Amino acid sequence: MAGSWIPKENRWxxxxxxxxxxxxxxxxxxxxxxxxxxxxxQQKMTxxxxxxxxxxxxxxxxxxxxxxxxxxxxxxxxHVATISWYTQIDNVSGxxxxxxxxxxxxxxxxxxxxxxxxxxxxxxxxxxxxxxxxELKGYVNYKNSxxxxxxxxxxxxxxxFEIRGWFDDFNHEYLREDYLNQLxxxxxxxxxxxxxx
Amino acid sequence: xxxERSEALWLIASILLSSTPxxxxxxxxxxxxxSFPAIGKNLLAVFLLSMVAGMPAGLLxxxxxxxxxxxxxxxxxxxxLSIVFYSVPYxxxxxxxxxxxxxxxxxxxxxxxxxxxxxxxxxxxxVVGQFVRDSIGREETKILWSEKPDE
Numbered sequence: 001m002a003g004s005w006i007p008k009e010n011r012w013x014x015x016x017x018x019x020x021x022x023x024x025x026x027x028x029x030x031x032x033x034x035x036x037x038x039x040x041x042q043q044k045m046t047x048x049x050x051x052x053x054x055x056x057x058x059x060x061x062x063x064x065x066x067x068x069x070x071x072x073x074x075x076x077x078x079h080v081a082t083i084s085w086y087t088q089i090d091n092v093s094g095x096x097x098x099x100x101x102x103x104x105x106x107x108x109x110x111x112x113x114x115x116x117x118x119x120x121x122x123x124x125x126x127x128x129x130x131x132x133x134x135e136l137k138g139y140v141n142y143k144n145s146x147x148x149x150x151x152x153x154x155x156x157x158x159x160x161f162e163i164r165g166w167f168d169d170f171n172h173e174y175l176r177e178d179y180l181n182q183l184x185x186x187x188x189x190x191x192x193x194x195x196x197x
Numbered sequence: 198x199x200x201e202r203s204e205a206l207w208l209i210a211s212i213l214l215s216s217t218p219x220x221x222x223x224x225x226x227x228x229x230x231x232s233f234p235a236i237g238k239n240l241l242a243v244f245l246l247s248m249v250a251g252m253p254a255g256l257l258x259x260x261x262x263x264x265x266x267x268x269x270x271x272x273x274x275x276x277x278l279s280i281v282f283y284s285v286p287y288x289x290x291x292x293x294x295x296x297x298x299x300x301x302x303x304x305x306x307x308x309x310x311x312x313x314x315x316x317x318x319x320x321x322x323x324v325v326g327q328f329v330r331d332s333i334g335r336e337e338t339k340i341l342w343s344e345k346p347d348e
Contacts, residue, residue, distance in 0.1 A: 013256035017214040024217040031232040036286035171230040
């Protein structure tokens with residue numbers, strides 16, 4: 001018999017020990033799977049198909065916009081903490097060095113979420129007219145006077161988009177152990193044109 | 198004294214059985230926010246649980262020498278097991294690991310202190326386990342000797 005070498009007084013201790021051990025084996029297995037799924041969700045989350053637009057309306061107003069997809073292929077709901085976007089022209093003529101056109105930002109107060117295995121599109125637009133449009137036209141004239149061939153809709157508008165958040169309800173507010181926050185958070189950025197180091 | 202087969206089996210059994218709580222506590226200490234059940238980075242809870250984890254070593258091993266050996270051995274087996282589970286996203290699920298050396302160094306740096314708690318708590322738990330085992334033995338002997346012989 002398999003149990004013949006087990007002394008009678010040891011059987012209950014063995015049964016309890018096996019149950020005790022099995023509980024922790026199941027726990028660590030589940031925890032490791034959770035850890036893996038969060039890691040994969042973080043690594044696979046991407047920004048896709050950025051679409052930059054610059055359109056001149058009939059009344060002469062310029063509309064500069066960006067549409068970008070946030071793909072969350074992981075198994076966890078994403079809570080958006082902040083979204084920010086801005087567009088500008090880097091004025092190589094020097095003054096002013098930057099012509100800011102518009103910006104937008106949102107914080108977690110809005111309660112934005114992206115469901116698991118879902119893709120969400122974010123669209124930003126800014127209407128440029130008046131003084132700002134005059135500065136842009138001046139910049140276009142300068143570029144063309146330097147041998148360029150651009151107009152106000154073909155200018156290379158700089159876009160910067162950033163989205164930050166965290167997965168599901170995992171604790172992400174550790175004060176000292178920042179690696180734990182980073183484990184369940186994400187920070188995706190899109191910059192056009194890409195900065196050259 | 199030579200170790201007997203049954204003693205070796207009990208030694209191995211106690212090492213395997215107590216290694217899983219050690220592995221879980223180490224893993225959980227490193228990653229409390231993705232672990233279940235989460236006891237947080239609570240060293241007192243880890244110490245108390247390591248006492249409980251040490252009890253099978255005392256309960257299952259008759260000789261103190263092997264019980265102490267079991268505590269040492271299950272601590273290191275459990276710690277190694279926790280590193281194995283810590284590597285699961287990269288070894289099993291194919292996640293990308295940027296700097297493997299740093300990844301495992303960080304794990305050891307954050308959790309190495311626990312080894313001392315596991316050994317210390319485990320030996321206390323082992324002593325308690327042996328005490329319980331001896332008490333049961335004494336009680337059973339007493340009951341056995343107090344029974345009236347069949348007529």
